[in-house]
Amino acid sequence: MTTLVIGANGQIGKQFCELAQQAGTPIKAMVRSEEQASWFNDHGIDTVVADLEGEFEHAFEGCDQVVFTAGSGPHTGPDKTLMVDLFGAIRTADIAKQKGLSRYIMISAMRAEQPLEAPEKMRPYMAAKFAADVHLRNSGVPYVILKPGRLTDEAASQQFASSIDEAGDNQISRANVAHALFHTVQTSSLANQEYLLLDGTRSIGEIIQ
Incomplete structure (x- = not known):
């Protein structure tokens, strides 16, 4: 089962791709340019050049x-939020449905x-995520929605919580999100589920079942 990774060049996406490549999990990294593709090619990761704001069905x-x-x-404005976080995510669901994909895994x-x-500056992003999640739930495509808290650049602890009460805070490292995403990709039986992700003290297998 080959997984298309949209947002592969992002901080979570790149760490996920490394984990998948090291485990021999088949993936295809979607990047915007040949320049971005070079890092993935150097690491033996299959790539496809496509623009989320343009035509990307071929990916x-x-x-x-x-x-x-x-x-x-x-560092972008609401215009990019609309085109990437909202419309890009919606189009991804529509193409996934059209092509009969087995799952859509969303980082929300x-x-x-x-x-x-x-916070006021985050409201357009949150509204875009809300609308994209609603569209995905109603798309007819089996889905998993992962909902991380405030993102940090701490190293991966591979320890998780599923509520603020349990975690004592609202944050999670990008590295931990990448590990949670990898676990989800490998667990093909998961479908139509949503999970809150925070740094904590439990294994990802205890959180995502």
Whole structure:
């Protein structure tokens, strides 16, 4: 089963791709340019050049499931949030449905369903995530939605929690999200499930069952 990784060049996506490559898990990294592809090619990772804001249906060829870990980033405006985090995610679900993919694994965000409670500058992003998640749930494609808390650059502890009460905080390292994503990709029986992810004290297998 080959997994298309949309957002492969992002911080979570690249760490996930490394984990998959080391384990021999078949993936295809979708990147925006040949320049970005060079790192993946050097690491023996199959790549496809496609733009989430353009035509990218060809990237799905030969893939059985898709991971969406793309993001417009903190330094862009609401226009990019609309095109990447919202419309890009929606189009991914539509193409996945059209092509009969077995699963769509979404990296969303904790409390995406409550965008008005987010800091003002984060509200467009949260609203985009909320709408994209709703579209995915109703797309007819089997899905898993992972909802990490506030992201940090700490090293992977591979220890998780599934609530703020349990974690005592609202954060999780990008490295831990990558490990959770890898576990989800490898667990093909998971479908139509959603999981809150925070740094904690339990294994990912205890959180994602």
